[in-house]
Amino acid sequence: MATTDRQATALALAHALSAAERGLAVIPLSRTKLPALRSPHRDEPARGGPPCHGACGRPGHGVYDATTDPGRVRTLFAATPWATGYGIACGLPPYHLIGVDLDTKSGTDSAAALRELALRHLFTIPETVVVLTPSGGRHLWLSGPPDTVVPNSAGRLAPGIDIRGAGGYLVGPGSRTEHGVYTVAPGTAQLPPAPCPPALLRLLVPPPRTSHPAPTAPGDQGHGLVHFVLCAHEGQRNTRLFWAACRAYENGLGPALADALTEAARTTGLAEREARATIASAARMTGHQGR
Template identity: 45%
Template sequence: MSNHEKALDNALRAAALDYDVAPTTINKTPAIPSPHAKGHNCKGQCGQPGHGVYDATSNAADVRRLFELAPKAVGYLVACRGRLVGLDIDRKDGVDGFATLAQLGREHGFEIPQMTTTVFTPSGGAHVWLTVPDGVTVPNSVGRLGPGLDVRGTGGYVVGPGSTGRNGEYTFHPRRGYTPPQPVPEALLKLMLPPPPVVRPQHRVIPTSADAAGRALGGLVRVVLTAPPKTRNSRLYWAACKAWAHVADGHLAAGDVEAELIDAALQVGLGEGEAKRTIASAQKGVHA
């Protein structure tokens, strides 16, 4: 049996278990080229194949058709949809994702379920299949949990067992084989989910009085608030330099300057830490 035939056979087995699958190359990438030019945002709405993970299906006839369109396919992907998420543990190039995961478990008080689908990768890592509660959307992430730990969430995929990669074959855990994916531990799920949105403080309106310094600070704040996206940090630095000069002249209070400029920076999308560093750097430049 060729690697193409073996991949198709295993993909059909996965499809029979209601997993959505699609063919992949020896580089673990989708095997059917896109019908669109670069920069498109079509996710299969056009009805043509060639949309990567969005081609994935559990219909056996459609799986066979996809493999017919990809004669060089030697593997298949399993789409992370619905409740399925994949924890990709890497062990290569001096990084040990297993050690990272063990440390994370000790710090947050969780263990990975033993009886869940585990697929070993040719490089010595593993893909652990887990489930999340209905309605929970887990994003893809690379290294956010720690070195060697990636998350394959909505819109992502794991390489299916029985696939051939450039470094070898993806295989089920030798003693367990396929077992239904188990729920992700609650503590780990919290780490997989994005942090809650930052509640930004409501902008304080500077009184429009005859006070020249107040008007000056208000103008500098507006410079930051109206900055185009790629100029926000540089505009903040310029405004901070001007504001600190007013502080040095005794016309403005340092606390007011810092509070108003940080507030404006947060409103245009800069991080608080970045804003504070930029304002501090401007202060040093004024007093240099």
Template identity: 35%
Template sequence: MGVALAAALAGLHVFPLWPRSKTPCLHGKRRCQGTGVCAQGHLGWEQRATTDPDLIRYWWSASPTSNVGIACGPSNLYVLDLDDAHGEQAPPEWAGARHGSDVLARLAELAGQPYPDDTYTVVSPSPSTHLYFAVDEDCPLRNTAGRAGWRIDSRGAGGFVVAAGSMRRDGLYTVARRAPIAPLPQWVVPLFTPPSRPEPELIVFGDVRPLADARRQAYLDTVAGKVANALPGTAHNTLVSAAYTLGRLVGGGEFTDDEARSALHIAAQQRRVPALEADAAISDGLEAGRRSPRRLEDRAA
């Protein structure tokens, strides 16, 4: 509890992890029953992370040995996670490197900048080095894996780190440098900025006759029926796949978004998929499908 309270006092938003692990204790979206704090919609660990000392005492009184997670987004935190190679040979462009810190040092040299270690630093049992940096509230940087270079990951909005003082089965998270959390160096930002998403190509469908209403409805019923009749353990993936299939047709103007959503929600309800899980799966599938629009053709003579 002391670790969590100290982090919160420093302005970092915390939440409990299972003892000796880095897995959040709070329930995930797929297991959400939509009750209690989630009555108005699922709240994950990022939304529930807190600096409230009373809530922290309540959480850790219930589970005193829980580890401490720090939610990076709410904490205005960006953490560089520099991993050990564990004997793996570095790729040619990083030949000779044995740790992510070696790669970051070369990146700093290429940028003509000092190595950015003058900040609060934690070492995990792995061992990996976590360099903590402060960012603006609206910082767009998110989690990355290897984008900046070999053995360099990062945690930002949507991610968390394990606080020093927490323990895993293989050891303790310890403070390697007890310095104030420094602002994220500007030269580092481009290394973790995702490339711009290309504009979708304009697709010309040509002279394709739309399906008759009866055929459209039959197709919609067939796709939704696969969800309603999905085998145990496959409902979620089947729902996402069906939403993607209909999303492509929504993008092509064959169905409206409302038509697709209604059919999929009814099918998900028949298959007893939890409402919150169904809504997320349908939204994800439809959004992905719209990026690859297509049309159906009435092949009747």
């Protein structure tokens, strides 16, 4: 192993131990940003049932190996001398970390998209830890409530915005990858992950499933989205309308459902102008503006 690789591994271990001291569970990563340890089950024949998440007692289960125990962290890095970075598991106590990944590779202005969401849904992004990526993107660290599971998603909130939640991980600052080093933005290193604004959290958590089977016909699907808006209570009307409009545009029903969704929103108490602005925002967020 080259001296530079040994130095990168030593630095990654030092940063990982520092993160573990703050209560952040970590795993070693390779230069490709993937878990450095391969699965112990990779050569075993395929079998039914749920995948192993570490019940076998062996390492190599990705984010499920994440730990805050310094001895365990050292053991994982000792087993992966090629590791040059570390991942921080999301969704675990004490912070129940939520990562907002503002990407720059999609060709969209993800930071502007997040600002528009904040204006539309009346929330502000608090001062929190910000990690700068080698490609020019940013990771915002937020803390979630312990009783809420935030799923991972890519582009669902808006183009260029990925979410890292339960079962996901963020590349930790100080990690070296094929494209460069992840660093903490100036002035944010000593901040704790700030609580996720409730309005943003509602956008991140999928609405609860109903007891009825999901409709498959386009007409039925449109009726389902309208009904979803009609069932909104005060405080969630705009959020439900935005979600339904996004799903409508994603499924090619946006223009056909715009008037029905507007009328449903008016029934719940939203002004027509506000409802149409929310639907237009959904069209922009899903890349269907002007279509």
